[in-house]
Every structure is written in C-alpha cells, then in structure tokens.
Amino acid sequence: MTGPDEHERERVTAALEALVDEYAAQGRERLPSERALALTLGVSRNAIRRGLDTMEAERRLVRLPGRSGGAFITAVIDATPIPPFLFDTRAPRIVRDLDTVQGVPQMLRAQGFEPATRIVSEALEPAPDIVAAILGIPTGGPVVSLLRLRLADGIPLSLERMYLDAERFPGLLDHSPIHSLYTLLSSAFGVNVATSDETIEVTAASRQVAGLLGVRPWEPVLAVRRISRDDAGVVVETSVDLFRADRTRLAVSTVRT
Amino acid sequence: MTGPDEHERERVTAALEALVDEYAAQGRERLPSERALALTLGVSRNAIRRGLDTMEAERRLVRLPGRSGGAFITAVIDATPIPPFLFDTRAPRIVRDLDTVQGVPQMLRAQGFEPATRIVSEALEPAPDIVAAILGIPTGGPVVSLLRLRLADGIPLSLERMYLDAERFPGLLDHSPIHSLYTLLSSAFGVNVATSDETIEVTAASRQVAGLLGVRPWEPVLAVRRISRDDAGVVVETSVDLFRADRTRLAVSTVRT
DNA sequence: AAGTGGTCTAGACCACCGA
C-alpha cells in the first residue's frame, strides 16, 4: 500500500537498491543515468539524486562526472567479512606500546618520527569532581591542568589533557614549558611513576579537538584514559590522550598467568 | 571576487558561518528561518538548506521542526578541549581486559552480561599469503578459518575471524560448533596458549561487517589483531576481532620495568 | 491559524569528457 500522500524516499530507495542488486548479480557495473531513472520511477531527478546520495554514502556506489561517467556499483571484491588483508599490520601507523610507561617523544624517535610538542595551555585550576576523586583531593582543590598537542613529523598525532595535584607539586608550572613531565617529576620532586592503568575507547572528536588534531569534526579518535601511580600506589596524575585514529596503532603483549 | 558564474555554496556557507558566530557571540541561539535567510542572502531556500545541512553534520546546529522550531546553534557548553567528564569511566561499556588471555564468554559473564556466540562460518581454506606467513606454513596450505559473532545480552558485540594451521590441529572442525576454542586446544591437542601479542586500531565497518554487528555501514570499529603462541613460542592462531566501538572499552595495566 | 523544517517537482545552467 504505497499511498500517494506518503514520501517517496522509501520507495525510491527500495527501487534503487533492488536495481543495484539486480545489476550486481548480472555483473553490470553502471546504473542508468539519473534522468533515465527519474523517468522510469516517475519521480524527479532530485529524488533520484537523494537516493543515490544515500547509497554513495554507504559506499555501495561511486559516481563519476563526465561524458562516460555515471553511478558505478561498488565491486563485490570485499565479499569476505574481515578479509585477510586486515591481518597485515605493516601499514605506516605510529605504534603506541601499552606495555611500557614511556613518553611520547621517546616513542616517536624510536620509530623514526620527528617529535614535537605544542603547549596549548598550562594552568592552575580548581579540580572538577571526577578529577578530584581520582587524585584523592577535595573537589575544587588546586590542580595543575596541562593541555599539550603532540606532533609527529609536524603532523598532529595526539592531544593530551593531564591533571596533577598542585599542592603535591608546588611550583610545577615554573618549569614551563614542560616537555618531559615524568623526568621533571623524578628530578624535581623525587616522584617516580611505577604503574599505569589505562582504558581505551573510541570517541568522536568535538569541533575544537578536531581543529587541533587536524581532522574533520566528529571523526573517530582513540581516547586513552590513564591513572599513574608511584611506588607506594599513590596516584600521581590522571590524563586523557586523544589519538588520531588514522595515525595510531596500539600494541600490547600478554603473558598468561 | 565572487564571480557570478561560480557556485554559491562557498558564499552561502561562509555567510552562514559568520552569522552563527555573530549569534553565538551575542548569546542568541536560534537562527532566522530558512525562508528569511534565503531572502537575505538572495539565494533559493534549497541553497540555504544545503548550507545548514553541512553545519548540522558538523554538530554546529540542531534543527527542530514545528511552529517554534528552527536552527539552533549548538551550545558553547563544550568550550573546553577534552572536558573533565571524559575522565569518568563509569559509562556502561563492556570492558575487554588486555592483561589476561581470556575468552570472551568468561569476560562477559564476569561483567554480568549473558554471552552468546553465533558461528557465521567454519571452513577449511587455503591460507592467504599474510596468514601463512604469520602461522609459519606455506602459502595455500590448509588452514581452519573460523568466523564467529559474539553477543552480549543478545546484542552483537564483536566479530572474530581466526585462522589456525589445519595440519597441526587435524579434525578440529569435527568438534563443531566450537565455543571455547582455547579449552578445546588444550584438552584435544595438549596445546596451551601462553602469550599473545595484540595490536589495536580503528577501522571502518564494511557493509557486511556492519550488517552482522548491527551498526551503520562505515561506523568505526575497534580492530584487535592477535597472534597467540604456546609455551615454546610457536604461533598457535592469529585473529582479527572487530569490536563495536560504542559498546567496548579496552583496559590495560602497566608496570614500569 | 500560522510558521517551522522536511520533502518533492520541473526546469535550467555548469564543468567535464568521451565519441
């Protein structure tokens, strides 16, 4: 029952999908022109175009302009879910080893990249609830808030937000700009980071984050949350690192216990 | 030089962005109606709509229909890059602990989810180049190829492709359906997985993968590649697990060496 | 009732590029 007063989008979409399937089954790769499709389905060319837009966004079609252009059905080459090429890990990504507590600059240099750090902001702030709870200080207590952009070969790699207890590390910001924080904590305060707990998930880059990282807004990024503790198990710092998903590979080795 | 023969898209986009900035600076949250904007900028309403589409896709606007609807400028609430709420890890995601070699069903049960496994395919195949190299067998040699869908509380969580040397584990598929593979390898073949090397990156779900995982095509997924070895350091299996990014959190603990 | 965004139409011009 395709009533005349309902929108045509579903009908057009369904018809186009059926047509694509039919063409694919026959091995025909080019759809009829938009104008021809509009005539056939009895709708305007705009309606056809919106339907094709959807299928192009889903990578089912590729559209090319020009005399011999048209809408081409995406090859049935990727017929296998999780194809074997995914097993290849040689692609040129920057590897972040989760087995070691290592600074980003050392990590980059070891892989042949030229590291750089841009301090976006360094400030003394009252601690938000969650941060205070993690650091074990009262809400609103003073914390050092660092926001740093890491670059590899001049291209943004990650954006890092770090919080430290300002009363435990007085005058920390006087050492600005801070590049190797762990070294500074060790030499100036005698505090060594012994263990880290990290969690990893995928989030979307906000407009601001995307601008700093040089990606499109709402592109996926890897969010690595970290809580670092000293030898006594006391929390030293907590951070969130946002890594560009297109440049990063995380690595971890596990020994069965 | 806005020549009359060039497309208006850039001009309209620029004008809309300027307007949004101006409104945001004044704290006004609702833009004029599309018809009003079309009159003001001297273009058709469709042109305005395409511009607004872009800004809506970038989350700069939210549009609501109805009498008191309109285009609303996204609040300046997320003014801080990497805002503190990101430090909260209590969100209800399924945690995959990278520190232990543990099966997915056990992991899910420990977190109060009801695990389920759907065997998508189990087959004997000739090994692709990369897989053969990892397993240390000749290209084209027989491998057992498993494709399994993991569900938590009935909702897809991950899709796993695993390859094993078929000559090392003869008759493996006779035990089908295989649910706890590591247990089977231990009991039937006396092989115990001792170590795993894993790498993690973000990829886009192909149409097929998206269908199985129940997400939209080209949504980001976490790809976890694994190479498992026995006590002697011989490779036992290699896998790629694709986790739904919206349901998964990875966790890892590190001790400084 | 009136105004909003969402959709659709019929027609036009453009850049591009092979026949």
Place this chain on the structure above:
DNA sequence: CGGTGGTCTAGACCACTTT
C-alpha cells in the same frame, strides 16, 4: 557535439507544534 553528474532556482505541499 552530446550526455554525464553537480548545482541552483522558484514554487508547492506536508507533518508538526505553538500561538
């Protein structure tokens, strides 16, 4: 030259929701 996709216009009707 002719046909392709990409863009734009002017106008219309719709569902929806506040006035």
